[in-house]
Amino acid sequence: MLGKKKKTVTNVEPSQWKEVWRLFCKNKVSVVALIFLIIIIILAVFADVIIDYQSVITTNPQERLLGPSLQHWFGTDHMGRDLFGRVIHGARYSLMFGVVCTALSLFGGCVLGATAAYFGGKIDTWIMRIIDALMCIPYMLLALSLVAAMGSGLKSMTIAIVVASVPSFTRMIRSVVLTVVRQDYIEAARSCGVKDREIIFRHVLPNAIGPIIVNAMMNVAGLIMSAAGLSFIGMGIQPPTPEWGNMLSEATSWMRQSPHMIIFPGLAIVLTALCFNLLGDGLTEALDPRQAER
């Protein structure tokens, strides 16, 4: 409520976040997922320290298609490059892509969804009809068309994925915000003459943040796989830059002779996506007010 500190899970008071953390820790699977994710992030951040970038893009004719060994933990690929190094360097692009695209899509979705839900009427109608039209186009097809028009590469891939993702974020945020804007304290704020922008960003969105965070977390996993999918068909990150989807694409031709080339990047994608999903599950339970009452 306006002017009062309501004891809800979504009010950002230190003690409440401690409560959220306590509830989260009760979910052992989510905690394991978080630990895995932290390890992956640390490997990605310190990739250059662990293994030099040049060595993972430089070809080596003498060491092609070697299986896993002490010298090359994940083996080498068809160009003689160390696969372990390429997987951890690839984590940078995949994680960065997933997080950045989610953040940008979230921002776009928040602006459009919150505006549509808050103002309603014609504004809501116009925004949602445009969103509906965009959602008629299959997600991947829309992303592919945009990449084809703009050319391949990280920048155009990011723009394409964000544009293709904003509609679903908008819908999700709109539905969440709709439940908040109908609250009495929002009506009270309006009657007190508080500006609309202030109401949206100070009262509406903070009270809707819980489900938004959960959905965003799960979308990171989906966007990592979308990036891998675009790179798999040659429309994303260009060789020799290590990116998990690109690596999978190169490995498909070698699947029978050198399965390690497809297993390790595939595992990386699966584990990362799974960790984000499990994290999202854990957050869902931790942010659920009914859990706080236990």
Added chain:
Amino acid sequence: MKKKKLLALLCATALVFGLAACGSKSETPSDDQTTSEKKENTADKDTLVFISHMTSETLDPLTTASATGVDKNAMHQIYDCLLQFDNEGTPVACLAESWEDTDDGHAVLFHLRDDVTFHDGTPFNADAVVYSFDKQFANPLTSYITTYYTACEKVDDYTVKITKATPHVALLPMMAEGPFIVSPTAYEKGADEFAKNPVGTGAYKFESQGTDQYVHLVANEDYFDGAPYYKKVTIRTPMDSSTAIVALQNNEADIAINVTPNQLKLVEEDKNLVAEVNTGWSIKYLNFYAEPFTSDENLRKAVYYAVNRENAAMFNNEPETIPATTLYPQRVMGDYVDLQTIDGYDVDKAKEYLEKSNYNGETLNLYISANEASIAQSVQGDLQAIGINVEIVQLDTNAYYAKFTDGTCQMGILDFGTDQVSTEDMLNFYVSSGYYGEFVAKTPEYDAIMEKVNNEYDADARRELVKEALEMQYNFYNMVPMYESYFNFVHRAELTGFNPVSGANYVYYLGKVKPAE
């Protein structure tokens, strides 16, 4: 719920590691079959199954161009051409049993067989040949052939005269690839009707084409060169190479073409399959299409000497790593092959020319299609080793070829060459008015010498002019010939009768295929 998720995670991990374990050498399905049992598999069958490289969108060869859904693999079974390829890739008799140049050397007389009939029973003769040629001349999609031959005239019922457009046209190989000779009687009923029921003189007759686009053919028992062994042929739509190999191993197919080089290793390990690998009529090139290359000769030379051709071939899994020693493919150069030997990889020379060039450290682009990713990375590594920064840009095929002419593509990798071009044709691509003329280095002297080449009908005199032109073109360093391109096809080991060379141009004679003795 949490236990179920943990269980799911453990199962997924176990599955993945299980797959890894299965990745070690495994026996092929029929390794332990005896030779006679294997023969039974294929000899018992009355249908030969061929996995093609493209879907056959039409079987009418006269109203379409080769780029628009015409599957030559199907065409060469239903139709014949005037000539055909032998096992060395040399054009030999087919519907024409002999030929000779006219006195002035401007045309060739082809003497036709008089014992051939079309599938509809009508006779094959000079009228049918002229009819087929005239249709090609009239079709806007194929009228470009007038740059190679300008007319086909009837001399008598079994003799035609084909007039060359230039003295150096590779007329004989062209006549082994087209035009396909159709039955005028059948074609006059209407092109649409003909496309549904094509009629030629080939070893196989058209039976049907299903909604799956598979083409079904039946043997022409009255074929002039002998009835085929296999009574039926099915030409299947393309599939991924690894899937095609599995289909061959499971006896679901008999022949697959254009298998990716990395699959050939699997074929080597399987006694039931044979990979026919050979060079064709093309070389893998690194070409220059725009600035700074067009005006910076030293930069072109630096790149020329920096590229390690052996590594490029090895990373692309070619069966051999033999660098190109001629400017153009050896089969194309033919008798001219001994006129010139070109240099190859030399890092010291590369660095020396880079020092002299105007290269300012900018990142240059290298455009490729998906098939060239490995070679591109090899080239990128070679150039970076001497200090040239390269960015690889991968495009789909149509966009890739469009990039050559819009001025944004600085370098590109492609296969270049075909049996239908001569050395002189290749040299003509680089004159001022040629296909690449706009964005390559050239001089008025080069244009002048090529003008002489194009009008010199004396073979000896033309040879000397070609030698001079080759030297000039080489010294422009407009391209980096890396290695002769290999092509392959894989077939069941029990089969024989394949032409190992013509497949480079998708010319397969399935009427000659039969079980080995």
